[in-house]
Amino acid sequence: xxxxxxxxxxxxxxxxxxxxxxxxxxxxxxxxxxxxxxxxxxxxxxxxxxxxxxxxxxxxxxxxxxxxxxxxxxxxxxxxxxxxxxxxxxxxxxxxxxxxxxxxxxxxxxxxxxxxxxxxxxxxxxxxxxxxxxxxxxxxxxxxxxxxxxxxxxxxxxxxxxxxxxxxxxxxxxxxxxxxxxxxxxxxxxxxxxxxxxxxxxxxxxxxxxxxxxxxxxxxxxxxxxxxxxxxxxxxxxxxxxxxxxxxxxxxxxxxxxxxxxxxxxxxxxxxxxxxxxxxxxxxxxxxxxxxxxxxxxxxxxxxxxxxxxxxxxxxxxxxxxxxxxxxxxxxxxxxxxxx
Numbered sequence: 001x002x003x004x005x006x007x008x009x010x011x012x013x014x015x016x017x018x019x020x021x022x023x024x025x026x027x028x029x030x031x032x033x034x035x036x037x038x039x040x041x042x043x044x045x046x047x048x049x050x051x052x053x054x055x056x057x058x059x060x061x062x063x064x065x066x067x068x069x070x071x072x073x074x075x076x077x078x079x080x081x082x083x084x085x086x087x088x089x090x091x092x093x094x095x096x097x098x099x100x101x102x103x104x105x106x107x108x109x110x111x112x113x114x115x116x117x118x119x120x121x122x123x124x125x126x127x128x129x130x131x132x133x134x135x136x137x138x139x140x141x142x143x144x145x146x147x148x149x150x151x152x153x154x155x156x157x158x159x160x161x162x163x164x165x166x167x168x169x170x171x172x173x174x175x176x177x178x179x180x181x182x183x184x185x186x187x188x189x190x191x192x193x194x195x196x197x198x199x200x201x202x203x204x205x206x207x208x209x210x211x212x213x214x215x216x217x218x219x220x221x222x223x224x225x226x227x228x229x230x231x232x233x234x235x236x237x238x239x240x241x242x243x244x245x246x247x248x249x250x251x252x253x254x255x256x257x258x259x260x261x262x263x264x265x266x267x268x269x270x271x272x273x274x275x276x277x278x279x280x281x282x283x284x285x286x287x288x289x290x291x292x293x294x295x296x297x298x299x300x301x302x303x304x305x306x307x308x309x310x311x312x313x314x315x316x317x318x319x320x321x322x323x324x325x326x327x328x329x330x331x332x333x334x335x336x337x338x339x340x
Contacts, residue, residue: 002185002187002188002191003183003185003188006182006183006184006185006188007188007191007192008192010184010188010189010192010193010196011192011195011196014166014192014193014196014197015196015199015200018162018196018200029204029207029208032150032151032153032154032208032212033208033211033212036143036146036147036150036212036216037215051075051076051077051097051098051115051118051119052076052077052079052095052096052097052098053076053077053078053079053096053097053098053099053100053119054078054079054080054081054087054090054091054096054098054099054100055071055078055079055080055081055099055100055102056080056081056082056084056087056099056100056101056102056103056104057080057081057082058082058103059082068102068126068127069126070100070122070123070126070127073122076119076122079096081099084099084101087099087108088108088135089305091108091109091110091116091135092110092135092136093140093304093305094110094113094115094140095140095145095275095304097109097110097113097115097116097118097119098116098119098120098123100123100130105129105130105131106130106131106132106133107120107123107130107131107132107133108133108134108135109132109133109134109135110134110135110136111134111135111136112136140219140304141219143216143218144216144218144219144303144304145300145304146272146273147209147212147218147303148296148299148300148303149270149271149272149273149296149300150272151205151208151209151231151299152234152270152272152292152295152296152299153266153267153272153292154204154205154208155201155205155231155234155235155238155295156238156263156266156267156292157263158197158200158201158204159197159201159235159238159239159241159242160238160241160242160245160259160262160263161242161259162197162200162201162239162242163193163194163197163239163242163243163246164242164243164245164246164249164255164258164259165246165255165256165259166193167193167243167246167247168246168249168250168251168255171249171250171335172250172251176189186331186334187331190243190330190331190334193243194236194239194240194243197235197239197242198232198235198236198239201235201239202228202231202232202235205231205235218303219303219304220303221302221303221304221305221306222301222302222303222305222306222307222308223302223308226302226307226308226309227299227302227303229309230295230298230299230302230309230312230315230316231295231299233295233316233319233320233323234291234292234294234295234298234299234319235295236319236323237291237294237295237319237320237322237323237326238291238292238295240322240323240326240327240330241262241291241322241326242259243326243327243330243334244326244329244330244333245258245259245262246258247329247330247333247334247335248333248334248335265286265290266290266291266292266293267292269283269286269287269290269293270287270290270292270293270295270296271287271293271296271297271300272292272296288318291318291319291322294315294316294318294319294322295315295319297312297315298312298315298316298319
């Protein structure tokens, strides 16, 4: 039977262990702040050489425009959108620079965007018979766009290594073996570890966000409650993944390699540093199997597009499904002893 007193004893002990480790505590606070400061300087210039143009595609419509000369323009990325409203929203937020509807012979530009003006002049050099439509909107800085990615990446490392290394260390030092001799059950121990890490990750992420917000005044259109819920679900999914990876390993060297093997693909392919729009389809398919992708995408939509939980229900559903799968497999494979 689940005993709350034993659960809280392990929960409290793990929290005290973390907060007494000054180096680990300092690194969790300092690392994302340094990344944000660095990227705010490196990517502070809005006038980039690369432009992004949205092309509206209509269902069941012929697409003879694919041979249009403008589509062969160098240094321009062309992204197809089936939803005009979504494309317009991205244009107002400066996520794309221009929109073309070849079927309706219309184009849209953002009057407040220098990039949009330049692309419009490039387009008009090829085509002058299209109707002009104008939009306007405040630009989203790169530091605003990359914030969910950096926080998500920091949460990923904290969840994976905070759970994986701790469990393997406990197992290697025979702490788990001694705990097995107590009335503490595997469910109580694993649950306490999960909840402790979840509390630590959310607490540290909130401090980093609040502290950096005083310096950068982040762009926030959505609800902080929705963002918090997404953070909880994403962190829980990553924690259960860390539990699964460390469920039977007894070597700190091995678990380090396994956790790096798990984390690096997510850091590269989950949209932390750059958008996956326009990426090859196989890259998007791989990214969909990574929990960090859904955490970052959902948080970014809430912050920069004002999305609600309903709007990001797909990402929430995937995170819940992954959490359940990882938790079941991790609990089934979990071993107290150093023997495999």
